[in-house]
Amino acid sequence: MENTTKITAACVIENGKVYVNSKLDFTAEGSASSLDFLKAAYTHYQLNYPKFYKMDSLCKLAMVASELLMRTNRINEKYASEDIALIIANGASSLEIDTEHQVSIADEANFFPSPAVFVYTLPNILIGEIAIRNKIKGENTFFIFDTFDEDFIHSYTDSLMNNDKAKCVIAGWVDFYEDKYRAFLYTVERTNEGEAHTTTNINKLIDNKLNFERN
Amino acid sequence: MEALIEQLKQEIIEQLNLDGLKTEDINPDTPLFGEGLGLDSIDALELIVLLDKNYGLKILNPADGKKIFQSVRSMAEFISENKK
Amino acid sequence: MSQKIYVTGIGIISAIGDNVEQTLDSLTRGKTGIGELELIDTIHKTRIKVGEVKHTNEELIKRVGLPADTKITRTSLLGMIAAKEAMVWAGIKDTNDFRTGIVSATSVGGMAITENNFNDYLNVEKTGDFLDYILTHDCGDSTEVMAKYLHIKDYVSTISTACSSSANSIMLGARLIKNNMVDRVVVGGSDSLSKFTINGFMTLMILDKEQCKPFDKDRKGLNLGEGAGFIVLESERAAAGKEILCELTGYGNSNDAYHQTASSPTGDGAFLAIEKALRLSGLKPKDIDYINAHGTGTEVNDLSEGTAIHRIFGDAVPMISSTKAFTGHTLGACGGIEAVLSVLAIKYNLVFPSLNFTNQMNELKFRPSTVLETEHPINHVLSNSFGFGGNSSALIFSRH
Numbered sequence: 205m206e207n208t209t210k211i212t213a214a215c216v217i218e219n220g221k222v223y224v225n226s227k228l229d230f231t232a233e234g235s236a237s238s239l240d241f242l243k244a245a246y247t248h249y250q251l252n253y254p255k256f257y258k259m260d261s262l263c264k265l266a267m268v269a270s271e272l273l274m275r276t277n278r279i280n281e282k283y284a285s286e287d288i289a290l291i292i293a294n295g296a297s298s299l300e301i302d303t304e305h306q307v308s309i310a311d312e313a314n315f316f317p318s319p320a321v322f323v324y325t326l327p328n329i330l331i332g333e334i335a336i337r338n339k340i341k342g343e344n345t346f347f348i349f350d351t352f353d354e355d356f357i358h359s360y361t362d363s364l365m366n367n368d369k370a371k372c373v374i375a376g377w378v379d380f381y382e383d384k385y386r387a388f389l390y391t392v393e394r395t396n397e398g399e400a401h402t403t404t405n406i407n408k409l410i411d412n413k414l415n416f417e418r419n
Numbered sequence: 420m421e422a423l424i425e426q427l428k429q430e431i432i433e434q435l436n437l438d439g440l441k442t443e444d445i446n447p448d449t450p451l452f453g454e455g456l457g458l459d460s461i462d463a464l465e466l467i468v469l470l471d472k473n474y475g476l477k478i479l480n481p482a483d484g485k486k487i488f489q490s491v492r493s494m495a496e497f498i499s500e501n502k503k
Numbered sequence: 504m505s506q507k508i509y510v511t512g513i514g515i516i517s518a519i520g521d522n523v524e525q526t527l528d529s530l531t532r533g534k535t536g537i538g539e540l541e542l543i544d545t546i547h548k549t550r551i552k553v554g555e556v557k558h559t560n561e562e563l564i565k566r567v568g569l570p571a572d573t574k575i576t577r578t579s580l581l582g583m584i585a586a587k588e589a590m591v592w593a594g595i596k597d598t599n600d601f602r603t604g605i606v607s608a609t610s611v612g613g614m615a616i617t618e619n620n621f622n623d624y625l626n627v628e629k630t631g632d633f634l635d636y637i638l639t640h641d642c643g644d645s646t647e648v649m650a651k652y653l654h655i656k657d658y659v660s661t662i663s664t665a666c667s668s669s670a671n672s673i674m675l676g677a678r679l680i681k682n683n684m685v686d687r688v689v690v691g692g693s694d695s696l697s698k699f700t701i702n703g704f705m706t707l708m709i710l711d712k713e714q715c716k717p718f719d720k721d722r723k724g725l726n727l728g729e730g731a732g733f734i735v736l737e738s739e740r741a742a743a744g745k746e747i748l749c750e751l752t753g754y755g756n757s758n759d760a761y762h763q764t765a766s767s768p769t770g771d772g773a774f775l776a777i778e779k780a781l782r783l784s785g786l787k788p789k790d791i792d793y794i795n796a797h798g799t800g801t802e803v804n805d806l807s808e809g810t811a812i813h814r815i816f817g818d819a820v821p822m823i824s825s826t827k828a829f830t831g832h833t834l835g836a837c838g839g840i841e842a843v844l845s846v847l848a849i850k851y852n853l854v855f856p857s858l859n860f861t862n863q864m865n866e867l868k869f870r871p872s873t874v875l876e877t878e879h880p881i882n883h884v885l886s887n888s889f890g891f892g893g894n895s896s897a898l899i900f901s902r903h
């Protein structure tokens with residue numbers, strides 16, 4: 205079957221920098237912490253979504269990355285909600301917020317576990333947050349890998365597209381643990397525009413080296 | 420009562436992570452849920468934790484919370500009436 | 504690429520039995536596994552009922568034949584027991600005969616041990632062999648431990664999508680076979696009880712102090728449970744000559760896109776997942792003989808799921824029950840455990856009762872089955888699993 209799936213947009217966030225379609229779009233390198241950086245990005249991009257503040261750091265990271273992706277490529281205007289799939293992975297799962305929950309139940313003298321914290325102690329909640337914000341109801345799954353498995357995710361994505369399980373896929377990696385974070389999300393569609401959906405190109409976009417501009 | 424309302428506003432902002440909101444932004448009589456502040460079911464549970472943690476008041480049935488958490492003022496009144 | 508996916512093995516351990524035989528016995532005798540929490544020391548001990556596997560970790564370690572001082576999590580142990588049973592049932596003696604994979608799912612991972620060692624981990628002065636447990640915390644570790652124990656190396660992966668996790672493992676397993684990446688795969692999940700989840704669910708106020716009542720008007724919440732359930736899926740070629748338990752004919756996944764933990768009043772996620780599963784199977788709603796519901800017993804889930812069921816089936820709802828009043832809600836393992844129960848329903852033409860049901864919900868037109876049904880042919884079973892984060896999955900098993 206001819207593979208006409210294309211990578212049509214990407215957002216990469218790491219080291220205090222936000223890249224959209226491989227171009228540096230925002231930087232707040234002077235941020236005191238990762239959380240400050242994410243809040244700075246939220247303000248800079250005028251995300252205008254108060255629920256952001258209630259989220260844990262992992263979901264905040266997912267929100268910024270997905271918001272920029274959706275602004276760059278308005279896929280929810282192009283496709284029905286159930287035709288957009290989300291395939292995301294990370295290495296640390298929800299360990300960052302798990303620790304916070306654990307601390308809150310370890311102290312017998314100050315025992316006030318927080319429901320808002322507990323709600324985030326699953327990595328796939330970040331998919332839920334992206335879905336809620338953008339009204340996406342297609343297939344969605346979350347994998348835990350040591351490092352991003354581009355062969356597997358590429359294969360899974362193509363399989364969904366080729367078997368008509370999705371008309372558009374948002375795929376990538378969102379990881380946050382102990383003040384270290386990295387996120388890359390990209391859209392895959394069947395279209396004439398965009399770069400070929402191959403593992404080589406996935407690796408390129410991760411390094412912000414994929415050329416999205418067609419001459 | 421007014422002092423309690425002000426204190427409560429600050430505590431709500433902190434407990435619910437309502438960054439970017441200041442106490443001046445919260446009207447004591449505006450509905451907390453639905454329109455108004457637009458809080459959701461998890462926020463309601465957090466308010467239950469707040470009452471326990473800061474005022475020693477336990478709510479065992481989340482359904483009881485509906486009336487108590489109508490507004491900041493109704494919360495303050497509940498605390499005044501029941502605080503030990 | 505339409506290849507049949509055969510189920511050739513099942514394995515299970517939960518509050519209602521250590522294996523398939525004991526499980527079937529409990530189900531047919533209406534004997535619930537929900538009761539007091541005995542093995543975990545928590546302040547909430549007397550405030551909840553749970554579906555606990557009544558074996559200590561030491562007993563489980565002995566059962567899998569490992570040295571007594573092995574540093575291993577309860578999640579891994581439960582998974583090893585169930586996955587091994589499934590492989591034995593499927594007659595898999597040498598994993599090198601065919602490309603063999605494992606996809607496991609968990610939400611807790613090694614948390615039950617981590618939480619007990621937490622303060623010691625933070626104390627850098629303290630040393631001891633307890634530190635070996637640190638590496639067992641990750642969700643992926645339990646899968647790797649299982650893979651090593653079962654000698655599976657061709658494909659090893661972990662899914663973590665809350666309560667739909669192991670249903671998603673099963674979906675992925677089927678796709679791996681259809682895409683010719685493996686010939687057979689052990690799929691399902693495992694989760695153990697922990698203070699982490701007990702405390703977390705307490706703050707969400709969705710636990711029932713007594714035994715849960717799925718789909719009942721006066722339901723108060725869920726009972727947490729633990730256990731593991733695995734099935735073996737094989738391609739037609741790999742399964743040649745074997746007893747086929749049933750086929751996996753349909754599956755679907757979607758996102759409810761409503762709230763982090765509560766499902767939508769209109770049951771959108773559930774509706775879409777069931778619809779996809781039916782479409783893939785080529786079946787019509789009227790072909791479904793039994794629905795093994797997600798049916799946690801919470802106010803929100805049962806209404807959401809019930810609404811979705813009416814949207815699919817209209818008023819002609821087939822026999823339906825939730826087996827969570829037997830096992831408890833086993834979180835990441837429930838899709839796998841309930842897949843095993845769905846396979847048993849087909850194999851023995853049974854519909855298991857929905858325990859503790861008395862009064863029909865006002866919003867729904869159906870009542871779950873309250874007795875063990877033995878007189879109806881059960882050819883197609885729909886199994887639902889809906890997780891936090893809006894992740895909604897549906898599986899359809901069919902008689903071969």
